[in-house]
Amino acid sequence: MSNISRRTFNKRLTQGIAGTALFTxxxxxxxxxxxxxxxxxxxxxxxxxSYSAGQLAPALVSAEHCYLAGIVTGTPLKEKQWMEQYDIxxxxxxxxxxxxxxxxxxxxxxxxxxxxxxxxxxxxxxxxKAGKHVICEKPMAVSxxxxxxxxxxxxxxxxKLSVGYRMQSDPYTDEIKRMVREKSFGxxxxxxxDAGYISRSNPDQWRLNKALSGGGALLNxxxxxxxxxxxxxxxxxxxxxxxxxxxxxxxxxxxxxxxxAQMQFPNGAAGHLFTSHNANANRLFVxxxxxxxxxxxxxxxxxxxxxxxxxxxxxxxxxxxxxxxMDDFAKHIKTGSTNFAPGEMGKRDMIICEAIYQxxxxxxKTIPLDLxxxxxxx
Amino acid sequence: MSNISRRTFNKRLTQGIAGTALFTxxxxxxxxxxxxxxxxxxxxxxxxxSYSAGQLAPALVSAEHCYLAGIVTGTPLKEKQWMEQYDIxxxxxxxxxxxxxxxxxxxxxxxxxxxxxxxxxxxxxxxxKAGKHVICEKPMAVSxxxxxxxxxxxxxxxxKLSVGYRMQSDPYTDEIKRMVREKSFGxxxxxxxDAGYISRSNPDQWRLNKALSGGGALLNxxxxxxxxxxxxxxxxxxxxxxxxxxxxxxxxxxxxxxxxAQMQFPNGAAGHLFTSHNANANRLFVxxxxxxxxxxxxxxxxxxxxxxxxxxxxxxxxxxxxxxxMDDFAKHIKTGSTNFAPGEMGKRDMIICEAIYQxxxxxxKTIPLDLxxxxxxx
Numbered sequence: 106m107s108n109i110s111r112r113t114f115n116k117r118l119t120q121g122i123a124g125t126a127l128f129t130x131x132x133x134x135x136x137x138x139x140x141x142x143x144x145x146x147x148x149x150x151x152x153x154x155s156y157s158a159g160q161l162a163p164a165l166v167s168a169e170h171c172y173l174a175g176i177v178t179g180t181p182l183k184e185k186q187w188m189e190q191y192d193i194x195x196x197x198x199x200x201x202x203x204x205x206x207x208x209x210x211x212x213x214x215x216x217x218x219x220x221x222x223x224x225x226x227x228x229x230x231x232x233x234k235a236g237k238h239v240i241c242e243k244p245m246a247v248s249x250x251x252x253x254x255x256x257x258x259x260x261x262x263x264x265k266l267s268v269g270y271r272m273q274s275d276p277y278t279d280e281i282k283r284m285v286r287e288k289s290f291g292x293x294x295x296x297x298x299d300a301g302y303i304s305r306s307n308p309d310q311w312r313l314n315k316a317l318s319g320g321g322a323l324l325n326x327x328x329x330x331x332x333x334x335x336x337x338x339x340x341x342x343x344x345x346x347x348x349x350x351x352x353x354x355x356x357x358x359x360x361x362x363x364x365x366a367q368m369q370f371p372n373g374a375a376g377h378l379f380t381s382h383n384a385n386a387n388r389l390f391v392x393x394x395x396x397x398x399x400x401x402x403x404x405x406x407x408x409x410x411x412x413x414x415x416x417x418x419x420x421x422x423x424x425x426x427x428x429x430x431m432d433d434f435a436k437h438i439k440t441g442s443t444n445f446a447p448g449e450m451g452k453r454d455m456i457i458c459e460a461i462y463q464x465x466x467x468x469x470k471t472i473p474l475d476l477x478x479x480x481x482x483x
Numbered sequence: 484m485s486n487i488s489r490r491t492f493n494k495r496l497t498q499g500i501a502g503t504a505l506f507t508x509x510x511x512x513x514x515x516x517x518x519x520x521x522x523x524x525x526x527x528x529x530x531x532x533s534y535s536a537g538q539l540a541p542a543l544v545s546a547e548h549c550y551l552a553g554i555v556t557g558t559p560l561k562e563k564q565w566m567e568q569y570d571i572x573x574x575x576x577x578x579x580x581x582x583x584x585x586x587x588x589x590x591x592x593x594x595x596x597x598x599x600x601x602x603x604x605x606x607x608x609x610x611x612k613a614g615k616h617v618i619c620e621k622p623m624a625v626s627x628x629x630x631x632x633x634x635x636x637x638x639x640x641x642x643k644l645s646v647g648y649r650m651q652s653d654p655y656t657d658e659i660k661r662m663v664r665e666k667s668f669g670x671x672x673x674x675x676x677d678a679g680y681i682s683r684s685n686p687d688q689w690r691l692n693k694a695l696s697g698g699g700a701l702l703n704x705x706x707x708x709x710x711x712x713x714x715x716x717x718x719x720x721x722x723x724x725x726x727x728x729x730x731x732x733x734x735x736x737x738x739x740x741x742x743x744a745q746m747q748f749p750n751g752a753a754g755h756l757f758t759s760h761n762a763n764a765n766r767l768f769v770x771x772x773x774x775x776x777x778x779x780x781x782x783x784x785x786x787x788x789x790x791x792x793x794x795x796x797x798x799x800x801x802x803x804x805x806x807x808x809m810d811d812f813a814k815h816i817k818t819g820s821t822n823f824a825p826g827e828m829g830k831r832d833m834i835i836c837e838a839i840y841q842x843x844x845x846x847x848k849t850i851p852l853d854l855x856x857x858x859x860x861x
Contacts, residue, residue: 469847
């Protein structure tokens with residue numbers, strides 16, 4: 106499909122099926138007609154780094170319920186290329202200064218903030234104030250206070266909020282959740298997850314700069330191992346302890362290189378996680394009373410793979426996690442279906458991250474957590 | 484082969500090939516002739532519990548370099564059955580009181596102590612004083628002090644000592660050691676091993692009685708996860724921290740139920756282990772810079788299985804680990820070949836176990852270790 110024809114195709118879906126009424130920014134309620142449900146929602150990506158360019162924008166080309174309608178970038182040089190590649194009209198291109206004008210752009214339903222972590226709160230709040238639904242890339246922010254501010258801004262504005270947890274829309278995650286919920290092999294006794302990769306190529310990347318990232322491996326990949334520990338047990342942890350490993354301080358000057366953490370769960374399960382910017386590890390292991398399930402690879406973009414102790418493979422057709430994630434959120438906005446990664450989930454994980462950093466600071470002390478069911482989506 | 488003919492066969496090997504000189508208890512030096520090397524050494528099992536009955540005795544039937552020559556038991560009822568099943572002469576049957584008379588029995592070269600952990604030191608020392616080579620079942624003892632006493636007794640008596648670490652003779656272990664040594668995928672960055680099973684059937688077992696076992700999951704299965712962490716890195720750790728999980732205190736009244744521990748290695752690798760009497764987990768994962776290796780199952784009797792990140796299977800014909808282990812020790816005695824599980828290795832692991840218990844007592848504090856190359860056998 107050429108650029109032009111893809112743009113025409115998007116317009117046909119958004120205009121032809123649902124009509125111009127949908128471009129007036131009127132709230133879209135549950136229980137609407139089939140035509141409205143089929144309308145594609147317009148997404149604006151804020152920040153055009155490698156994740157937007159390599160994953161999100163391509164995913165939006167194939168998404169069913171949303172499409173790339175706008176961009177927000179601090180790099181004017183990128184504008185032309187993106188406009189051409191994704192058929193984005195000039196009036197839907199913003200920079201960080203005039204971003205708030207997006208409030209007047211009715212082709213934009215969702216703002217997806219893909220900036221460095223320390224900028225999430227500011228732009229999510231500005232997006233909410235502009236009346237746009239918000240996807241905040243993970244980690245949700247660099248503090249629990251910021252998560253609260255984002256949640257409050259979205260509540261006040263009456264817009265939907267989700268966190269960019271692509272794993273929560275992946276069928277492999279669903280399958281583990283199902284096994285845990287249905288006790289396929291009895292109760293869970295132990296869960297272990299690893300999420301790390303070796304980061305060596307670019308010492309100047311923002312992820313290694315604490316002022317921009319708020320933290321290292323833990324905030325980048327560790328949130329996924331926290332998530333898989335939690336959905337691998339089906340409950341939130343009641344305590345956490347953690348340790349930091351620093352073996353290349355000359356490279357990881359400012360942010361955590363590797364972290365191990367242990368979580369205690371209310372149903373008696375023990376949890377362990379490892380996350381790293383200096384080791385490759387990518388797995389979830391769930392030990393039930395009478396069997397086990399494993400995803401490996403687990404936290405990457407896929408194709409994923411899994412197996413269970415009875416010799417069966419866990420296998421699903423590979424589809425873009427980011428496409429599924431954004432489609433799920435668009436469906437949530439359009440129909441009130443489940444929000445698989447609500448703001449409360451992002452806040453919960455930030456509470457756990459802060460407790461992990463606190464435990465490390467206090468020499469591995471166990472930090473109690475009082476999370477209840479916060480952020481649990483089954 | 485009938486009982487009688489098997490006994491005759493053993494006698495033929497021990498008498499016919501090497502001659503009666505080998506029954507005088509004279510030391511067997513390196514560099515001896517082929518005939519002497521082929522002589523089977525006589526092993527006496529001390530303690531006829533399930534591990535002796537189910538694993539060691541059957542392994543000795545098929546071993547090449549040793550055979551079951553005697554038994555030491557506190558249960559007179561077992562004597563007749565074992566004598567018949569394994570063709571053991573009455574004069575090679577002992578109880579715990581007259582055990583020291585074994586010094587006069589020249590058909591016994593090796594005493595294998597398979598008693599509850601707290602009895603290892605006493606019987607290993609008595610065996611050494613009786614002039615017998617010693618295999619001490621793992622864990623070597625219930626304290627580092629006891630390990631020292633065993634090592635000293637064997638040195639004083641001029642007898643060989645090894646620990647019942649069956650994994651150290653397993654080809655899967657060798658293959659991981661080879662990959663680490665040859666840096667098949669570069670340096671090791673992270674190693675993780677799990678060794679646990681669910682123990683629910685017998686609350687009266689000695690393993691759950693601290694006076695007999697000295698500790699729970701850590702001393703039983705945890706020593707294997709300590710070992711696989713170490714051979715997975717190829718170095719001893721320089722520090723350890725640990726956490727205990729207690730979810731069934733009514734069953735695990737006296738001994739540790741589950742433990743997680745983290746080890747820091749001098750070459751920068753991070754290590755993690757999990758051990759449990761209340762969760763099934765049985766794996767070694769070694770993350771190199773450019774790939775990974777996994778054994779799963781790893782710590783059980785086999786068949787084991789493994790794979791590497793390049794899609795290859797690690798696969799060896801299944802052979803009894805206990806047979807390989809006892810044959811390796813018999814060869815070590817006969818020819819001076821490598822002792823794959825020397826007393827120093829057992830002592831090193833007990834130092835680590837004591838540090839793990841100390842860390843738990845001190846709320847997860849990191850405990851420095853000064854092990855050098857103690858117990859490293861490559």
